[in-house]
Amino acid sequence: MARRPPLTVAERETIYYGKLNGKRLQDLADELPCSLGCARKWWRVGRDHGLDGLRCPKRKRSQTGVLSHFDPLVAEQALYWKRQHPKRGPTRILVDMEKDPALDGLALPKRTALADFFRQACPELLQQHQPRPIKPPPARHVHELWQVDGKEAIRLADGTIATVFEVREPVACVCLGAIAHAVQTAKAWRKLDLREAQADLRQVFTEFGLPVGLQTDREKVYGRPPTEAFPTLFTLWLVGLGIHHYFGRPNQATDQAHVEREHRTLFNWIERPQPLANLQELQVELDEARRMHNYVLPSDAGDCHGRPPVKVHPEVLQPLRPYHPSAEPDLFSLDRIDCFLAKFTWSYKVSEVGQFNILKRTYSVGTAHAGERVDVHFDPQDRHFVFSEAETGITIKRCPAQGLDIATITGLDVPPTLSSELIQLSFPCPGV
Numbered sequence: 001m002a003r004r005p006p007l008t009v010a011e012r013e014t015i016y017y018g019k020l021n022g023k024r025l026q027d028l029a030d031e032l033p034c035s036l037g038c039a040r041k042w043w044r045v046g047r048d049h050g051l052d053g054l055r056c057p058k059r060k061r062s063q064t065g066v067l068s069h070f071d072p073l074v075a076e077q078a079l080y081w082k083r084q085h086p087k088r089g090p091t092r093i094l095v096d097m098e099k100d101p102a103l104d105g106l107a108l109p110k111r112t113a114l115a116d117f118f119r120q121a122c123p124e125l126l127q128q129h130q131p132r133p134i135k136p137p138p139a140r141h142v143h144e145l146w147q148v149d150g151k152e153a154i155r156l157a158d159g160t161i162a163t164v165f166e167v168r169e170p171v172a173c174v175c176l177g178a179i180a181h182a183v184q185t186a187k188a189w190r191k192l193d194l195r196e197a198q199a200d201l202r203q204v205f206t207e208f209g210l211p212v213g214l215q216t217d218r219e220k221v222y223g224r225p226p227t228e229a230f231p232t233l234f235t236l237w238l239v240g241l242g243i244h245h246y247f248g249r250p251n252q253a254t255d256q257a258h259v260e261r262e263h264r265t266l267f268n269w270i271e272r273p274q275p276l277a278n279l280q281e282l283q284v285e286l287d288e289a290r291r292m293h294n295y296v297l298p299s300d301a302g303d304c305h306g307r308p309p310v311k312v313h314p315e316v317l318q319p320l321r322p323y324h325p326s327a328e329p330d331l332f333s334l335d336r337i338d339c340f341l342a343k344f345t346w347s348y349k350v351s352e353v354g355q356f357n358i359l360k361r362t363y364s365v366g367t368a369h370a371g372e373r374v375d376v377h378f379d380p381q382d383r384h385f386v387f388s389e390a391e392t393g394i395t396i397k398r399c400p401a402q403g404l405d406i407a408t409i410t411g412l413d414v415p416p417t418l419s420s421e422l423i424q425l426s427f428p429c430p431g432v
Contacts, residue, residue, distance in 0.1 A: 004034060007042060012054040015039050016046035066117040071106045075117065078109075082118055086125040090114040133225070136215050136246040136255055139170045142313055143320045145213040145246065146176065147259040148201075150192060151267065152183075154282070157275045161189040162282055165200040166266070168259040169208075172313035173301040174294050175262055177204040178286040182279050194221050194234055195411050202325050209319020210331075213244040217256060222247070226344045230358055230376075236409050239340045240332045242321075261301075265293060332410060338380035341404075345377045347390060358385070361402040369396065 007015075011032055018028045029039040045053045067075040074097075081096045082088070088096075090111045097103055109117070118126060139145035147168045154162040161184040167177040179200045183189045201214075216222040223232030225247050231239070238245045248255035269292065270276070270285040293299070298306040310316060323331065348356040354367040358376070365374055365387050373390040378401065387396045407413065 007032070007034060007038065009055050012042045012046070013051070015042045016051075016054060019043045066113055066120055067109055070109060074103060074106055074108060075121070077103055078114060078117060079121060082122055082125055087127065090118065133228075133247070133249040135249060135252075139213075142169065142171050142316050143209065143211045145170065145215055146211045147256055148197075148214060148216045149256055149259040149263070150219075151263045152191075153189060154180075155275060156278055156282060158278045160184060160279050162279055163189075163192055164263075164266075164282075164286065165192060165197065166259055166262055167201070167204050168262045169316055170258040171302065172316040173258075173299060173304055173309040174313070174316050175266065175290045176208055177201075178266055178290050179203065180279055180283045180286060191219065192221060194232075197221055197234060198237060198411060202323075202328075205323040206325065208316065210241055210243060210321040210323050212320065213246055214238060215246040215248065215256070217248050218250060226340075230346050231341070233359065233403075233409050236337050236340075236404070237332075240334065240337050240406075240409060241328075242331075242333075242336060266290070269293070328410065328412065329406070332406060334404070334406060337404065337409070338378070338383065341378035342380045345375050348374050348376060350374055359403045363387070363399055365396050 011034075014032070015025070015028050019025060025039045025043060026036055029036045032039070042054065065075070067078070077097060077100055078093065081093050081100070085093070085096070094108065094111060094114060097108055137145070147170060149166055149168075151164040151166060154164065156162060160182050162180050163183045165177065165179045165181065166175065168174070169176050177200060181192060181196055183192065218224055221232065222234050222245075223229060226235070231245075235245045253260055266286060266289045269289040270282075276282045276285060293308075294310050295308050297308060298304070299309050300306060301309070302312075304312050321331075346358075348358075350356055350365055350369045350372050352367075352370050353364075354370050355362050355364045356374070357363070363385065369389075374396065375388050375390050375393070377386050377388075378384075379386055379398070383401050383404065384398045385401050386398050388394060389396060
């Protein structure tokens with residue numbers, strides 16, 4: 001059946017006036033002839049828009065968008081306030097809009113609709129939220145994951161202020177190390193530095209071997225995960241030894257629960273009515289407390305059930321990977337570090353003079369990029385940093401990586417003849 005041509009203006013008016021005079025739409029459709037739906041459509045157009053609607057059927061398409069059902073001034077002022085205060089969220093912007101005299105008497109959207117509008121109309125003004133840090137994995141086997149932390153601001157009778165560097169084996173519930181340092185300064189006291197942390201861990205490594213992983217908080221000396229910031233020398237040192245560095249989440253002391261509880265256990269034992277005399281006496285007391293809690297005293301921690309931890313887990317005394325300070329240059333590998341760094345990309349903001357710092361080394365990309373963000377990744381083939389524009393990905397420059405040599409990372413006097421050849425080590429996994 002041939003398709004009927006569109007209704008003329010006269011035919012549309014026939015439907016409109018016919019319905020006004022009481023005729024049925026079906027009868028009007030039969031007279032023209034056209035479909036009932038067509039007759040109904042033009043009756044509604046005439047009813048809603050009058051004769052002008054029948055004569056000019058191509059009406060303007062209605063506005064679309066999140067705030068399309070509101071007065072156009074609402075969207076205009078919402079953008080105005082968001083551009084004035086880009087860090088304010090939709091809830092705070094609504095307060096501004098409610099006080100805005102230009103919007104007096106107009107209906108305003110809900111917070112959720114305003115948030116959707118900002119995502120659609122001005123995504124560049126929205127703050128980019130970083131993914132939430134991941135909780136460190138629980139340790140399942142002895143020497144799989146040690147916890148490290150410092151007990152700080154311990155005041156001794158001779159005026160010394162001390163920090164105790166502690167290492168805990170969570171599965172065996174054993175205190176692996178508690179080493180005291182004098183940290184007082186002319187004004188107050190300081191944090192432990194990289195070389196002190198390395199020296200303390202070398203003592204623990206010598207007695208118990210190298211662990212599979214080691215967990216710390218986010219103190220400056222330890223840094224942050226490589227997905228958030230360029231790794232510190234401490235992290236790179238662990239990587240070079242084949243140790244995975246885990247981080248507790250910000251403001252989540254429970255991620256370090258085992259070593260935090262160890263602080264209390266040791267210092268309850270050595271507590272005296274008067275402060276200990278000096279650093280030497282503190283270390284003697286710590287050594288005795290560690291021996292007693294590991295080998296003698298009953299413990300309810302973990303699966304000890306009232307027995308000394310070492311008697312329950314004698315395997316803690318068997319290193320997974322034996323270590324001695326003299327053998328560290330052979331155990332350490334730059335290849336591990338290079339493979340590790342090649343996995344990540346870091347973003348830096350270029351200063352007004354065209355520079356930024358990585359591991360306290362200054363790199364320049366020129367003042368043409370001042371104020372811009374530059375992406376940095378590591379090329380393990382030639383051990384160069386590659387700098388590229390964050391927005392376009394276009395490479396700006398390649399520079400040799402500074403401060404990533406064995407001597408700088410380990411702090412050891414390493415003969416220059418040593419290469420970065422990877423030493424094959426075994427990683428036995430208990431229980432497998």
